[in-house]
Amino acid sequence: MKLVYSPPSPFVRKVTTLIHHAGLDDRIELVNVKTTALSVAEEARAANPLGKIPVMILDDGKALFDSRVITRFLDDLAGSNLYPQESMYDILTLEALADGIMESAVSITYETKLRPENEQSPSWMEAQWSKVLHAVKALENGEFKSMEGNLNMGQIAVACALGYLDFRHDARQWRNGHSNLASWNEKIMELPALIKTIPTD
């Protein structure tokens, strides 16, 4: 199996964290690509018409995307039980919240990195950041019970989302006013698979 990936992507990090955590490293070849909405990598486009990563290419050539499909697939394959049946929908909802943080944060990154300054929209970026803050506040307030208890994929996704905020939007200081979530993040960041996947350019 192959994973088309790029280390800075928070969506990719969910998958690579699961791979390391579940001990699947030897079974998956990593294909590192540089891809953006404006310049799509050939390997990503060939496997996913949307041109987005991560994409997992199975041994029979079938491609799986997006990240939530790949993590479910790998969790089944490894038997890592990161989506336990009794709380699966809570965990999927928590993962969707984390993915939403990533989507908004990545869209701000694209706006500043890919668009010339005169085409950038500050109000669009602030609207996206407001989504991030609403989600961070809900996590801070304990609105998602799957944040506690045994490690699950929703928790890993939240750690990857917060890690991306540190990586690309450090100046916005998401920890301010969110000390519960900051402590939670510090604790989950002891997981070796998360340490191994800290984003780099």
Ligand SMILES: N[C@@H](CCC(=O)N[C@@H](CS)C(=O)NCC(=O)O)C(=O)O
């Ligand atoms: N919903 C997708 C989002 C994936 C995504 O947006 N990936 C970004 C990298 S962080 C990407 O491939 N961007 C290139 C593009 O938008 O064409 C998932 O969960 O996998």
